[in-house]
Amino acid sequence: METIPRNIHLVINEKLFVKDPETTNLGKRILEHSILLIDEVGFEAFTFKKLGQIIGSNESSVYRYFENKHKLMLYLSSWYWSWVEYRMIFAVHNIEDPLDKLHRAIRVVTGDVLDDDRTIYINESVLNRIIIAEFTKTFLTKEVDEENKEGFFKVYKNVICKLSELMLDVNPEYPYVKSLASSIVEGALHQHYLKAHFQTITDFAEKDKDLTEFYIQSINKILL
Amino acid sequence: METIPRNIHLVINEKLFVKDPETTNLGKRILEHSILLIDEVGFEAFTFKKLGQIIGSNESSVYRYFENKHKLMLYLSSWYWSWVEYRMIFAVHNIEDPLDKLHRAIRVVTGDVLDDDRTIYINESVLNRIIIAEFTKTFLTKEVDEENKEGFFKVYKNVICKLSELMLDVNPEYPYVKSLASSIVEGALHQHYLKAHFQTITDFAEKDKDLTEFYIQSINKILL
DNA sequence: TATGATTTAATAGTAATACTATTATTTTTG
């Protein structure tokens, strides 16, 4: 995959970090290994102490970059959705047919993720795995409304809005574009999770059945 | 609503509790007030200490019923899905037409929940709110696979399997019944949450648009 | 190269949480 030119930087809400981790070596090591460690032990068991030990640095040094682990997770999530948005725009660019555009966007949002070598310190395929397992929990909290006001979920909402606009181009009469788009984005994460942990309630454990195909077929029937 | 006859007891996996809370007064008070307290402060801030204070009892007494708060949440979730399953079976019983049956089941799974007065110590409409906000988190953990083996999510999976069977009766050729069913069950919870916290990415903040209607329309187009 | 500024590391400490263990007291039951 070659989607992000090296000179482009994904911009992240400044309230999510104390010090921009992309500006220093230690910061990049924090990003790199927090992704790997969260993937390994899960967000609940992930601590700054363990992370510090792994990167040969100190707990308190991690705190100079991120206020707490929740903010770090929100940072990683924003990075992820920003990257998805970028790839989505890239995928539909210069395409004429609205339905073709929508299909390409759906492919980006629901498809499997390969590592993008252009960012050495972020392993996108592992990041995708932790988004599948952990992202939903970032907004299922008592603090959602405040954090939403602070714009912590803006990039995620952007992806959904972009997708719903593409749907509207296919069928301007359809009344539920926003819910259809949010269902697909969240639903794809959920089906990926089921595939890994609850094979009895998903069809995508079977090799010949494909998630993206399911969504493309469904929206064709719903919108056309 | 009059769905559960007083003499019927929802059976819950015995590994979820130390002592069956439905057998004693204190147990019922624990169920009643844990639902209210989780709704009030959220699962993360919910502790057995606070619960003990509220029910005028002791932290350690709560531990005699539930090993920890996660198991308590799993207990409440099982109770909820068991109740949904019961209502679903009840709703389709004696109905002939497969499509009519499916529509009725979808209505149970996606519709708003009113309190069922037959169980005095469980407020179903509050329980529904905490399921919307907290249930997904119960399986997004590193322990899913073990807990799944223990049968902690059996009732939830039952609901989805029942729903997918009804879909198969409508269209035996459709290849994605399980994923369609799990998408609807999880998707409905998600859309309810969006309605409460992320109005920009759902259509159901608008009064004239209805979640159940959206799902019934969608499955009609997908299955027929 | 010296000086100051910034960054990072190390240490210690705190409040809260999620328990466990023990004993005393109350309630239930036969």
Added chain:
DNA sequence: CAAAAATAATAGTATTACTATTAAATCATA
């Protein structure tokens, strides 16, 4: 009424998620 069971009270532990302080290392530049 006595024995058994349930509950309450108290205390204690390990871990977590931080904060504060100071020391050491690195860097930037006059």
